[in-house]
Amino acid sequence: MQRNLEGKSIVVTGAARGIGKAMAEGLASEGARLIIADIDEDAAAATAEGIVAAGGAAWSVQVDVTDRARVKAMIGRAVRENGRLDIIFNNAGIAQTKPFLDITEADWRRMLDVNALGVLICMQEAVKQLLSQGQGGKIINTASVAAKQCYDPLAHYGASKFAVAALTQAAARAFGANGITVNAICPGIVATDMWKTIEDGFQTAGLTTKPNEAMDAFSSMITLKRPSTPADIVGVAKFLASAGADYMTGQTVIIDGGMIMD
Numbered sequence: 001m002q003r004n005l006e007g008k009s010i011v012v013t014g015a016a017r018g019i020g021k022a023m024a025e026g027l028a029s030e031g032a033r034l035i036i037a038d039i040d041e042d043a044a045a046a047t048a049e050g051i052v053a054a055g056g057a058a059w060s061v062q063v064d065v066t067d068r069a070r071v072k073a074m075i076g077r078a079v080r081e082n083g084r085l086d087i088i089f090n091n092a093g094i095a096q097t098k099p100f101l102d103i104t105e106a107d108w109r110r111m112l113d114v115n116a117l118g119v120l121i122c123m124q125e126a127v128k129q130l131l132s133q134g135q136g137g138k139i140i141n142t143a144s145v146a147a148k149q150c151y152d153p154l155a156h157y158g159a160s161k162f163a164v165a166a167l168t169q170a171a172a173r174a175f176g177a178n179g180i181t182v183n184a185i186c187p188g189i190v191a192t193d194m195w196k197t198i199e200d201g202f203q204t205a206g207l208t209t210k211p212n213e214a215m216d217a218f219s220s221m222i223t224l225k226r227p228s229t230p231a232d233i234v235g236v237a238k239f240l241a242s243a244g245a246d247y248m249t250g251q252t253v254i255i256d257g258g259m260i261m262d
């Protein structure tokens, strides 16, 4: 059976769990050699071990995406294990639910640090490596439907994801001539630990009273009538990493069951 990503050296941040883990496992099943990068060292190691046990190639790296030295080391690990870097998925992120008037400067800075500055640093260090190799490459950022439509108790989260869309467009224009494509995935409502954090935030703020009330309310807007699982995102991730997406850049691809239509 032909595998679409045979031997490709791919870094996925935030790959210890959730969407990043599902994408990494899917990419490994296509023959890619994965760096499982996450701030949670033990969970990242467990994800990498699972991929290896399934016959794939994966190594775990502990990284805080806001720490440039650690990000450089993460890229260096990909080069050490695989001889080069081909693709990076900048997927690590955090969420917080807070009513608009309650968002503090500290909330804003933490959100923008991890979700926007972290993506910028990872993009910069990956691009430097790709430019040094001189053969192009692919950058795929995880944005969100919140990069298209923002809802009240997620203002700073949405701002960070609009920033990811902006970074995606700017870098696509900056490095297109070098054969580096830059695209973003915009998931909708995905049942992960992050969504539990969002749901708890709705209840803490008194905006909902029952478990899953926020997910049910958002899900009522979904054309396909169910929230996503991480597995729903994997097909688009594989496609964007593949040669089939070579002529695609600067795009923010919504995969949300038709919740919003752009």
Ligand SMILES: NC(=O)c1ccc[n+]([C@@H]2O[C@H](COP(=O)([O-])OP(=O)(O)OC[C@H]3O[C@@H](n4cnc5c(N)ncnc54)[C@H](O)[C@@H]3O)[C@@H](O)[C@H]2O)c1
Binding pocket: 013, 014, 015, 016, 017, 018, 019, 020, 037, 038, 039, 040, 063, 064, 065, 066, 091, 092, 093, 094, 095, 114, 118, 142, 143, 144, 145, 186, 187, 188, 189, 190, 191, 192, 193, 194, 195
């Ligand atoms: N769950 C959703 O509904 C949803 C929807 C749209 C977009 N997203 C985005 O998808 C991405 C993955 O989300 P998820 O739902 O899988 O969340 P998750 O919380 O399950 O996983 C996020 C991962 O990122 C890691 N991480 C957090 N901060 C980090 C840091 N500073 N450095 C390195 N790793 C760090 C966490 O340890 C965790 O393993 C995020 O960027 C998120 O914003 C999620």
